[in-house]
Amino acid sequence: MNRWKYASPLLLDNEATAICKKNVRIYDGDQKTSFEGGELIITTHRLLWGRPGAISKGQTCLALNLSLVVYIEEESPSAFSFSRSRKIILYLSEPTDFDPNGPQQTSIYNFIKLSFREGFNSDVTAILNDCIQRKQWETQVNAAVAAPKVTQSHIKLRTGIVGIERSLQEKQKAADESISVAFQDLSKLMTMAKEMVQLSNTISTKIKEKQGDITEDETVRFKSYLLSLGIDDPVTRNSYKSENQFYRSLAKQICDILQSHIEEMGGMMALTDVFCRVNRARGLELLSPEDILSACQIMESMNLPLKLYQFNSGVMVLQLATLDDESVAEATAILLDDKGSLSSEELAQTLGISITLAKERLLTAEKYGKSCRDDSIEGLRFYPNWFLTH
Amino acid sequence: MSEVEIEWPWQYSFPPFFTLQPHPETRSKQVSAWKSLILEYCQKNRLFIIDVREAHQLPLFHNSSINRKLDPSVIISILSELSKTGNAAALDKPRHRWEVYWHTLEEWASMIYEYVCDSGMQNSVLTLFELAQGDDVQGRDFAGIHTDVLIKALRVLESERKCELILSDEDQGVKFF
Numbered sequence: 001m002n003r004w005k006y007a008s009p010l011l012l013d014n015e016a017t018a019i020c021k022k023n024v025r026i027y028d029g030d031q032k033t034s035f036e037g038g039e040l041i042i043t044t045h046r047l048l049w050g051r052p053g054a055i056s057k058g059q060t061c062l063a064l065n066l067s068l069v070v071y072i073e074e075e076s077p078s079a080f081s082f083s084r085s086r087k088i089i090l091y092l093s094e095p096t097d098f099d100p101n102g103p104q105q106t107s108i109y110n111f112i113k114l115s116f117r118e119g120f121n122s123d124v125t126a127i128l129n130d131c132i133q134r135k136q137w138e139t140q141v142n143a144a145v146a147a148p149k150v151t152q153s154h155i156k157l158r159t160g161i162v163g164i165e166r167s168l169q170e171k172q173k174a175a176d177e178s179i180s181v182a183f184q185d186l187s188k189l190m191t192m193a194k195e196m197v198q199l200s201n202t203i204s205t206k207i208k209e210k211q212g213d214i215t216e217d218e219t220v221r222f223k224s225y226l227l228s229l230g231i232d233d234p235v236t237r238n239s240y241k242s243e244n245q246f247y248r249s250l251a252k253q254i255c256d257i258l259q260s261h262i263e264e265m266g267g268m269m270a271l272t273d274v275f276c277r278v279n280r281a282r283g284l285e286l287l288s289p290e291d292i293l294s295a296c297q298i299m300e301s302m303n304l305p306l307k308l309y310q311f312n313s314g315v316m317v318l319q320l321a322t323l324d325d326e327s328v329a330e331a332t333a334i335l336l337d338d339k340g341s342l343s344s345e346e347l348a349q350t351l352g353i354s355i356t357l358a359k360e361r362l363l364t365a366e367k368y369g370k371s372c373r374d375d376s377i378e379g380l381r382f383y384p385n386w387f388l389t390h
Numbered sequence: 391m392s393e394v395e396i397e398w399p400w401q402y403s404f405p406p407f408f409t410l411q412p413h414p415e416t417r418s419k420q421v422s423a424w425k426s427l428i429l430e431y432c433q434k435n436r437l438f439i440i441d442v443r444e445a446h447q448l449p450l451f452h453n454s455s456i457n458r459k460l461d462p463s464v465i466i467s468i469l470s471e472l473s474k475t476g477n478a479a480a481l482d483k484p485r486h487r488w489e490v491y492w493h494t495l496e497e498w499a500s501m502i503y504e505y506v507c508d509s510g511m512q513n514s515v516l517t518l519f520e521l522a523q524g525d526d527v528q529g530r531d532f533a534g535i536h537t538d539v540l541i542k543a544l545r546v547l548e549s550e551r552k553c554e555l556i557l558s559d560e561d562q563g564v565k566f567f
Binding site for chain 2: 341366367369372373374375376381382383385386387388390
């Protein structure tokens with residue numbers, strides 16, 4: 001019964017009336033419904049059922065698309081039946097789209113019955129079968145169907161919260177589809193990517209092994225092929241990336257942005273801070289940590305005022321090119337002499353730098369024998385190196 | 391054990407002294423300062439044996455005024471350094487018990503032999519007790535020497551054929567030549 005829709009009795013394009021019967025009652029499965037004594041029109045596309053006179057006046061009636069009808073059969077009247085009525089059972093497929101615009105939203109049955117109180121000639125089933133088999137609704141021009149359908153659905157969608165939700169859902173679905181179409185190629189590539197990387201790795205290890213057998217020229221050419229495919233070749237990574245124009249200009253830009261700041265901060269800035277500041281300064285077109293690292297790595301070779309420096313602990317900083325370990329150690333030693341002793345936290349506060357950097361400075365001073373450590377339960381403190389100065 | 395007042399070096403009240411320094415040059419200075427401090431302390435206190443497990447009871451390794459202790463593993467490594475110059479020797483495998491020789495065994499040996507020669511006791515037999523605690527040795531450097539250390543020093547003399555140890559259960563003696 002949930003397949004029935006309210007609809008206008010006006011015929012659609014190409015639709016033609018096949019037969020018309022009166023005093024027909026609709027059953028939802030085996031259950032009688034209140035739709036009784038109405039007119040039934042079988043068209044090439046639909047079944048239309050209306051209260052007596054409603055169809056001729058063009059009032060709303062019930063409609064059932066014949067496309068939903070799977071199979072029909074005539075119910076054989078039982079031996080105890082006194083009524084003259086004859087019944088047709090229509091087995092229906094699941095409704096293809098959910099449409100709230102119907103007399104009944106759900107039904108436990110997948111068939112309906114049409115009860116013809118006044119009986120009928122056997123031609124009713126024949127006509128009905130004929131209409132179903134011809135499937136004239138399919139031969140309709142697509143546009144002709146689509147156009148009225150779309151406008152209709154738009155009107156329907158506006159009704160209530162359900163309508164809004166449905167329209168949102170549909171938009172999402174459409175977006176999903178377009179995305180999955182757009183990335184169809186990419187997913188294929190991703191499944192291939194692992195093999196590609198493996199292939200390039202095996203080739204590059206082979207090259208490494210046979211360094212002597214292949215001429216330098218060929219090696220370089222092969223590596224450039226790999227790169228042009230966009231494959232990161234572990235062997236050539238550094239040499240090729242450093243020549244990249246992008247990184248060169250990026251390195252320059254980073255220097256421009258940060259030089260004054262780094263000078264203010266005592267000549268050193270942790271790479272994490274560099275990352276934040278540069279991206280903050282750019283605002284849009286943000287850089288990945290890897291790009292920044294690569295750019296910083298080539299600074300020294302470009303004779304820029306800043307350079308990347310890695311402490312023994314692995315902490316990486318961008319520091320003034322003029323700044324070297326010795327001067328850092330020297331400056332820290334002077335501070336230590338002033339203060340007597342320093343923990344990394346205290347030095348961080350004094351200089352306004354991060355604790356990590358402060359610790360690195362103290363360790364650098366220690367490396368140059370300018371400080372010595374006191375590792376106790378109170379924490380790690382550094383003292384001027386009296387062992388060497390006294 | 392009566393505590394003899396010892397004049398602590400400046401390092402003793404310098405907290406980094408109690409942390410092994412990673413910088414090689416600094417560390418060698420630190421370790422050598424520790425070595426001389428340990429020997430001086432043991433000499434002043436006539437301390438022949440150090441047990442690392444109980445070392446923190448000694449003020450030497452625990453400066454309560456600045457609340458710093460020397461880590462036992464560091465003590466062991468410093469004592470190992472001392473053993474290289476013959477100034478200490480581990481008594482057990484895990485290196486917990488150590489003899490400390492502020493005079494090396496050779497120095498002890500020559501001191502004892504000097505005493506023997508001075509008092510003309512060559513070719514005579516002395517008990518170890520006489521050598522270590524006897525009235526005649528009072529005032530000598532080796533007075534009160536630990537018996538084990540004494541035996542080891544005499545073994546050195548024995549290898550030079552200057553004495554012979556007589557070690558029976560009852561009385562332990564030595565005959566000098």
